[in-house]
Amino acid sequence: MAVAVLLGGCVACAEQKVARYSEYGAVGDGVADDFDAIIKTHDAANAAGLGVRADAGATYYIGAANKTAKILTDTDWGNAKFIIDDSKVSVENRNSAVFRITSKLPSAKITTIASLKKNQQKIDVSLPHDALVEVVDNSTMRYIRYGLNQNNGAAQTDVFVVDKNGRVDMRAPIIWDFDKISAMTAFPIDPETLTVKGGHFTTIANQAESRYTYYARNISVNRSNVMIDGIVHVITGELDHGAPYGGFISVGTCNNVTVQNATLSGHKIYSTIGSADKSVTMGTYDISVNKAVNVTFKNCKQANDINDTKLWGILGSNHSKNMTYDTVSFSRFDAHMGVANATIKNSVLGHQGINLIGSGVFLIENTKVHAAAFINLRPDYGSTWDGDIVIRNCEFFPRYWTAVLLNGNNSGQHNFGYTCHMPRKITIDGLVVHDSNPPKDYSGPKLFGAFNNAYTSEAYVEKYPYVITEEVIISNLTAESGKPYVISTSPFMFRNVRITEGKKF
Numbered sequence: 421m422a423v424a425v426l427l428g429g430c431v432a433c434a435e436q437k438v439a440r441y442s443e444y445g446a447v448g449d450g451v452a453d454d455f456d457a458i459i460k461t462h463d464a465a466n467a468a469g470l471g472v473r474a475d476a477g478a479t480y481y482i483g484a485a486n487k488t489a490k491i492l493t494d495t496d497w498g499n500a501k502f503i504i505d506d507s508k509v510s511v512e513n514r515n516s517a518v519f520r521i522t523s524k525l526p527s528a529k530i531t532t533i534a535s536l537k538k539n540q541q542k543i544d545v546s547l548p549h550d551a552l553v554e555v556v557d558n559s560t561m562r563y564i565r566y567g568l569n570q571n572n573g574a575a576q577t578d579v580f581v582v583d584k585n586g587r588v589d590m591r592a593p594i595i596w597d598f599d600k601i602s603a604m605t606a607f608p609i610d611p612e613t614l615t616v617k618g619g620h621f622t623t624i625a626n627q628a629e630s631r632y633t634y635y636a637r638n639i640s641v642n643r644s645n646v647m648i649d650g651i652v653h654v655i656t657g658e659l660d661h662g663a664p665y666g667g668f669i670s671v672g673t674c675n676n677v678t679v680q681n682a683t684l685s686g687h688k689i690y691s692t693i694g695s696a697d698k699s700v701t702m703g704t705y706d707i708s709v710n711k712a713v714n715v716t717f718k719n720c721k722q723a724n725d726i727n728d729t730k731l732w733g734i735l736g737s738n739h740s741k742n743m744t745y746d747t748v749s750f751s752r753f754d755a756h757m758g759v760a761n762a763t764i765k766n767s768v769l770g771h772q773g774i775n776l777i778g779s780g781v782f783l784i785e786n787t788k789v790h791a792a793a794f795i796n797l798r799p800d801y802g803s804t805w806d807g808d809i810v811i812r813n814c815e816f817f818p819r820y821w822t823a824v825l826l827n828g829n830n831s832g833q834h835n836f837g838y839t840c841h842m843p844r845k846i847t848i849d850g851l852v853v854h855d856s857n858p859p860k861d862y863s864g865p866k867l868f869g870a871f872n873n874a875y876t877s878e879a880y881v882e883k884y885p886y887v888i889t890e891e892v893i894i895s896n897l898t899a900e901s902g903k904p905y906v907i908s909t910s911p912f913m914f915r916n917v918r919i920t921e922g923k924k925f
Contacts, residue, residue: 853900
């Protein structure tokens with residue numbers, strides 16, 4: 421067994437380069453509960469600065485204990501298997517992560533700054549490390565949700581990256597004015613990349629009542645500069661009821677995380693009664709990204725069918741910046757309470773498509789989308805994108821004959837906690853709409869959905885005006901049906917949109 425102490429300035433058991441689960445009592449037969457042994461292994465490795473390696477061919481059973489294995493060093497799970505059993509009523513804490521990738525460096529409260537301005541380039545701090553800064557104003561509410569899951573909003577929150585001298589990385593700028601600050605915290609950015617490789621995980625699904633009691637028995641990433649490479653997650657034991665999941669890989673309050681060569685899974689959809697006292701389907705995720713900057717999913721795929729409508733979309737995210745899909749095959753990209761800047765490239769998206777709220781530049785290129793709309797601006801958050809959208813060399817496989825490129829809804833009567841915008845400029849540079857053999861009443865692809873069917877004349881009054889797109893630039897837009905595009909079925913609302921055409925189709 422490796423000795424996790426330093427003797428005379430060197431590691432006892434000098435030839436030991438990694439700690440193994442079997443050395444700390446893990447059986448690895450898929451029956452014995454190995455959770456305690458796994459935790460002890462990581463604790464020892466963390467103390468000694470050793471990497472961790474799973475035993476080849478082992479299957480580790482993880483039971484119901486309210487415990488977490490903390491990963492502070494490189495970990496190689498190889499071809500080992502892990503069974504996370506949520507099926508027992510004895511799960512002690514559904515919110516307890518199984519593994520938490522975290523930093524040795526402590527966070528620090530910032531109490532010397534009273535306010536911030538949008539796009540501010542420097543804050544007055546001196547820090548021991550570059551940091552991700554989280555700032556909250558509890559007196560200002562944003563994202564006041566509308567619809568079946570209506571709520572009173574969330575406290576204004578932002579995250580951004582600064583260097584030791586407080587200079588803000590303007591690739592992920594401050595997006596709100598903060599006249600008041602309730603809390604401000606600097607989370608240090610480790611200079612080295614921590615790598616977690618391999619591992620085949622099976623979650624035996626919970627059998628709880630179908631309510632918003634999210635399970636988070638997962639891998640939680642709360643450290644900056646992390647690479648997760650080659651992980652597999654599948655789900656078994658789903659019944660006709662169950663509580664939703666908050667994300668098997670959950671990335672939060674950190675900067676620069678990449679998940680690559682991963683296989684992840686969509687979860688079965690369950691329904692409950694929402695805050696509007698009506699039945700709603702519950703979001704349930706295998707990936708969540710919250711209050712994080714520069715998060716990339718590369719060369720990843722879904723273990724189950726991306727077009728299976730019985731499965732919920734794989735991603736949910738909030739308060740994040742610079743998110744990227746690169747060469748993925750997933751059922752959904754989604755931003756709930758806002759993403760600032762996002763990119764999807766070389767990818768295939770399934771039945772829940774692209775659900776977008778936020779600001780900055782959204783770029784989608786060399787990507788196929790199989791969904792009701794090519795891009796859906798989420799109506800429950802005001803269908804807002806304060807910035808530009810660029811579509812380049814993509815294909816759209818519409819699920820319905822409406823064939824809408826940009827969809828959403830905003831009546832102008834609900835206060836979402838911010839001014840709602842449609843994209844200022846939309847650039848389409850290569851898009852094929854697969855709408856061959858349409859019905860006789862099909863009028864062609866629509867650039868915009870209806871958005872507000874009541875807005876048919878100047879007489880309509882928006883209590884909270886919705887800022888409409890200024891310009892659409894179109895080159896190489898091809899509809900297989902041969903039909904020309906239609907601006908919208910609500911032509912009055914979009915009467916002032918400037919359409920600039922390049923090469924016609």
